Amino acid sequence: MRRQKLGNSDLEVPIVCLGTMTWGEQNTEEEAFAQLDYALEAGVNFIDTAELYPVPPRPETAGRTETYIGNWLKARGCRDKVIIATKVAAPLPGVDRSWLVANRTEPRGDLATAPQPELDEASIRSALEASLRRLQTDYVDLYQIHWPARYVPTWGKRQYRKELERPAVSFEDQVRVMGALIKEGKIRHWGLSNETSYGACQMCEAAKRLGVPPPVSIQNDFAPVYRHFEEELAETCAPSAYNVGLLAYGVLAGGTLSGKYLNDAKPERSRHSDFPNFQPRYHNPRTMAAAAEYAALAKRVGLSPATLAQAWAASRWYMGSVIIGATTLEQLRENIAACQVELDASTLEEMDAIHLRHRNPNDLD
Numbered sequence: 001m002r003r004q005k006l007g008n009s010d011l012e013v014p015i016v017c018l019g020t021m022t023w024g025e026q027n028t029e030e031e032a033f034a035q036l037d038y039a040l041e042a043g044v045n046f047i048d049t050a051e052l053y054p055v056p057p058r059p060e061t062a063g064r065t066e067t068y069i070g071n072w073l074k075a076r077g078c079r080d081k082v083i084i085a086t087k088v089a090a091p092l093p094g095v096d097r098s099w100l101v102a103n104r105t106e107p108r109g110d111l112a113t114a115p116q117p118e119l120d121e122a123s124i125r126s127a128l129e130a131s132l133r134r135l136q137t138d139y140v141d142l143y144q145i146h147w148p149a150r151y152v153p154t155w156g157k158r159q160y161r162k163e164l165e166r167p168a169v170s171f172e173d174q175v176r177v178m179g180a181l182i183k184e185g186k187i188r189h190w191g192l193s194n195e196t197s198y199g200a201c202q203m204c205e206a207a208k209r210l211g212v213p214p215p216v217s218i219q220n221d222f223a224p225v226y227r228h229f230e231e232e233l234a235e236t237c238a239p240s241a242y243n244v245g246l247l248a249y250g251v252l253a254g255g256t257l258s259g260k261y262l263n264d265a266k267p268e269r270s271r272h273s274d275f276p277n278f279q280p281r282y283h284n285p286r287t288m289a290a291a292a293e294y295a296a297l298a299k300r301v302g303l304s305p306a307t308l309a310q311a312w313a314a315s316r317w318y319m320g321s322v323i324i325g326a327t328t329l330e331q332l333r334e335n336i337a338a339c340q341v342e343l344d345a346s347t348l349e350e351m352d353a354i355h356l357r358h359r360n361p362n363d364l365d
Contacts, residue, residue: 007216024064156281179212191217245320254282290358
């Protein structure tokens with residue numbers, strides 16, 4: 001299992017990171033335990049979660065994924081063997097997430113009076129304390145800002161609309177609290193997610209000014225059908241610039257690039273079958289057309305479509321770790337193995353050619 005350090009830190013992670021966002025919705029606690037056991041045995045000791053999980057997010061299940069992980073850590077007594085990454089939620093105007101804030105206390109707060117999530121010091125601290133309680137640990141290895149506090153186009157939206165700009169907690173204030181949490185030993189490192197080049201630069205420069213360790217990672221959407229990271233974030237995060245490692249999520253476009261939805265198939269216990277209105281960017285006609293071409297290429301080179309997509313992601317020079325997800329152990333085995341497959345030059349060239357014909361079909365605007 002290839003391993004490398006994130007940024008300039010001492011945090012060494014495997015090329016595979018175990019994603020957990022289905023646990024508590026599509027997966028039971030027993031299934032989560034089985035996945036964790038298998039992953040750790042296979043050398044995948046990097047686990048990514050969030051206070052928001054599982055998805056699709058809803059009040060009844062928020063925090064359940066962290067609880068499953070915490071119960072596993074307690075049952076196996078293996079906290080010192082794993083790297084735990086979790087995330088704090090930011091505001092999302094027009095979407096009620098007050099239940100996330102209510103869920104940060106025990107017993108649960110009053111939904112009628114709970115405010116929306118923010119990224120000020122009090123909110124970040126309360127979110128972290130709740131995550132630590134559910135995870136049954138006194139520190140997390142990587143604490144990530146799930147999405148920016150300010151307005152940015154996210155989740156498939158690409159056009160910046162100035163009329164949607166809003167007041168937000170400053171970069172300095174967010175960085176300052178991360179620095180304090182590191183000094184207190186509650187987090188070892190911090191990172192970004194769903195962030196832009198501008199935001200990454202501002203966070204890193206604020207860290208310099210304040211004498212705070214910079215973010216070591218950026219967890220962004222990245223797949224053969226969504227290659228925006230290459231365009232400028234790769235330069236921003238390069239070792240010659242700010243040296244921020246990419247943690248790629250959505251590499252299979254919610255399962256679309258596995259090929260299981262081709263020919264209008266609707267497999268049981270699959271995300272786009274069970275939740276057709278969740279993450280539509282991953283499952284539109286343009287993405288399906290691209291998926292068909294990638295699947296045909298995979299067949300020609302003797303790989304599964306899922307292996308092709310994940311091996312491609314793992315081959316990128318800027319990749320810190322590929323976040324994989326699975327609802328079955330069979331999928332988990334394949335996805336872990338996929339990130340250790342090396343694609344030849346001709347296969348990579350064909351993937352580039354498909355990309356030129358179907359450039360970023362996940363885009364929503």
